[in-house]
Amino acid sequence: MSAVTIQTSAYTQDATPQADGSYYVVERHTDTLGRVLQFGPYSLSPGMDPNAIMVARAQRLNADFANQYANEVQAAQGRTPWTHLDFRDQLGSTTEQAMDAFFAGFETNSGLTPAQKDLVRTGWRRFQEASFIDRPLRTEVLSLLGLLLSLGLITQAQIDAINAASAA
Amino acid sequence: MSLVFCSGTGSNTAPYNTWATAATTFAAAVTQASSAGDVIVVDAANPPAGAAASLVVTLTAGISIIASTNSGTATITPTSMGGSAWVGPNAGYGIQLNCSGKVYLYGITFKVSGTSATIYVNYNGSGHFEFDNCLIWNAATGGSSYIIFGQSNGGASYAQLKNSQLGFGSASTALRFAGQLDLVGGGIYSGGSIPSTLFNGQGGTALLTANGFDLSGMGTNTLVGNFTTSTATLRFTQCPLSSGLVILGSQSLGSKSAAKVYLSDCSVGSVQGLFGYYDALGSVVSDTGTYLTAGAAGQSWKVTTTAYCTFGTPFVTPWVDQWNSTLTAITPAMEILRTDSTSAYTNQDMWGEFTAKVTTGTTDSTFYSSRQALVDYLAGTAGAALAAGVGTGSWTGAGATPWSGKVDSGSSITPAYAGYLRARLAVAVPSATIYLNPQAA
Numbered sequence A: 001m002s003a004v005t006i007q008t009s010a011y012t013q014d015a016t017p018q019a020d021g022s023y024y025v026v027e028r029h030t031d032t033l034g035r036v037l038q039f040g041p042y043s044l045s046p047g048m049d050p051n052a053i054m055v056a057r058a059q060r061l062n063a064d065f066a067n068q069y070a071n072e073v074q075a076a077q078g079r080t081p082w083t084h085l086d087f088r089d090q091l092g093s094t095t096e097q098a099m100d101a102f103f104a105g106f107e108t109n110s111g112l113t114p115a116q117k118d119l120v121r122t123g124w125r126r127f128q129e130a131s132f133i134d135r136p137l138r139t140e141v142l143s144l145l146g147l148l149l150s151l152g153l154i155t156q157a158q159i160d161a162i163n164a165a166s167a168a
Numbered sequence B: 001m002s003l004v005f006c007s008g009t010g011s012n013t014a015p016y017n018t019w020a021t022a023a024t025t026f027a028a029a030v031t032q033a034s035s036a037g038d039v040i041v042v043d044a045a046n047p048p049a050g051a052a053a054s055l056v057v058t059l060t061a062g063i064s065i066i067a068s069t070n071s072g073t074a075t076i077t078p079t080s081m082g083g084s085a086w087v088g089p090n091a092g093y094g095i096q097l098n099c100s101g102k103v104y105l106y107g108i109t110f111k112v113s114g115t116s117a118t119i120y121v122n123y124n125g126s127g128h129f130e131f132d133n134c135l136i137w138n139a140a141t142g143g144s145s146y147i148i149f150g151q152s153n154g155g156a157s158y159a160q161l162k163n164s165q166l167g168f169g170s171a172s173t174a175l176r177f178a179g180q181l182d183l184v185g186g187g188i189y190s191g192g193s194i195p196s197t198l199f200n201g202q203g204g205t206a207l208l209t210a211n212g213f214d215l216s217g218m219g220t221n222t223l224v225g226n227f228t229t230s231t232a233t234l235r236f237t238q239c240p241l242s243s244g245l246v247i248l249g250s251q252s253l254g255s256k257s258a259a260k261v262y263l264s265d266c267s268v269g270s271v272q273g274l275f276g277y278y279d280a281l282g283s284v285v286s287d288t289g290t291y292l293t294a295g296a297a298g299q300s301w302k303v304t305t306t307a308y309c310t311f312g313t314p315f316v317t318p319w320v321d322q323w324n325s326t327l328t329a330i331t332p333a334m335e336i337l338r339t340d341s342t343s344a345y346t347n348q349d350m351w352g353e354f355t356a357k358v359t360t361g362t363t364d365s366t367f368y369s370s371r372q373a374l375v376d377y378l379a380g381t382a383g384a385a386l387a388a389g390v391g392t393g394s395w396t397g398a399g400a401t402p403w404s405g406k407v408d409s410g411s412s413i414t415p416a417y418a419g420y421l422r423a424r425l426a427v428a429v430p431s432a433t434i435y436l437n438p439q440a441a
Helices: A050-076 A084-091 A093-108 A114-129 A139-150 A156-167 B026-032 B374-378
Strands: A006-013 A023-031 A036-044 B003-006 B039-043 B055-059 B064-068 B095-099 B102-106 B109-112 B119-121 B128-132 B135-138 B147-149 B158-162 B165-168 B175-184 B197-211 B222-224 B230-237 B246-248 B259-264 B275-279 B282-287 B300-305 B320-324 B333-338 B350-356 B366-369 B403-408 B419-427 B433-436
Touching (some): A006 A036, A006 A050, A036 B246, A036 B282, A084 A156, A093 A114, A139 A156, B222 B230
Parallel strands (some): B003 B039, B095 B119, B109 B135, B119 B147, B230 B259
Antiparallel strands (some): A023 A036, B275 B282, B300 B433, B333 B403, B333 B433
């Protein structure tokens, strides 16, 4: 599997100008899959260079294809991101409930300093805001597991198993 | 109706009913504005502070959010925040606006920034947002830092942006939408970047109308991108365009389940009254260089097909409505011209499609086509050459190797009523160009 790229690019410019002096241009870019990507007809003012516009568009298309390929490679390796529910399934119900209880009450936890509460609050909000959980786990998620470990809500063996599952 | 003041200089004392006691966070003001009719008044010059967290709010249905100068009194003076003040979180965090009903916003600037952040309006769907003189500005520089309207699962969503601006942080960003989005006036914020593709889909079915939305700064980029997960119709009326702007990018679905775009009276510069239609199978643009000399207002419809047309799924132009008062048998036809060859097209390559009311006592119309009979096509029979037209000499800008022809209704029509016949051209030839005089005679 390799990234799709633009193989050939060509444009046609009308021989006859429009009433305002502009010209219609059509670009056709053929990619390595044999697909023809057509852009236009678009109106071009006199003096503008359709070849330069076409070349710039081919570069953008190749950049888009490269991004798409990178995403496909990641998915093909089987590491599609976890949903939040997938992640919770890894914790087990005991740890999951204990974690929820901690985050529900940490603001009034006298054992935490204000600075610690700031870190916990923001870290937990960032985790909740994430649309999905990257695999392998981000440093931030590992820090969350480390917090649960320090609170005695999870064991190192559980963390190791979750890590292994995220990298599988 | 309660006024809820929101300012970076307030004392943050509930119920925030004066400038002095104004809420210092937008979220607190939103929570306080809990009844329909309540008005959140945001200090246009000293907005509420941001925070190191995404701004996710669910607005009470029926409230208004108005940016105002801070007079110190209860008098509200609506004043747009513009680009120098905004409501938004710290860099790297997003904004999500939700409402299950209707909300009106005037003069508010919502802004996110950093490397990656999203502004999402109607994430939970079913809201009706009216933005009036607002600026929605995603200044984040990452390629996925979108401005998004509507739900990805295609749930109910409506937003109107009136005299409002859209701001972007890089060329790689875009506005993605689902549901219905109306733009009246406004344009792209000049203090940001120009997206290489402005509009793209967010899933489901989408409809966008833009009236007087300024696109003249879009450069040689693309107005509507490749819609792969949603079916959309976008209509632009009286919008100034930029030279070299591609209206509809290549649609990889290769079918009309992607996006289609209509342009009405939009152009680069001062030419009035031009028309355009674009879908995955082809496009129609007004052509004032090549046209039937005695035809429709000094222009033709230039039809350009993509590689995706076939006999069964041709590109079809929008309908031409032609007034007819003849109630005896007629065989209406439309003149066409090709400029790349003197060879005639056949009725397998392209044909006319017409509708007319031929039955009294009903408004029902009957469909007519001059396409090659399906049985003949399936048998591999070559198409019949289309009839000759008025002649290449009757066209302006015909070029050196033209062919003049016409497409008709295939069989005679006896209209039952004076009224509009409808006609359109269907083209099955891929990657072809044909000029159509948009009149049925």
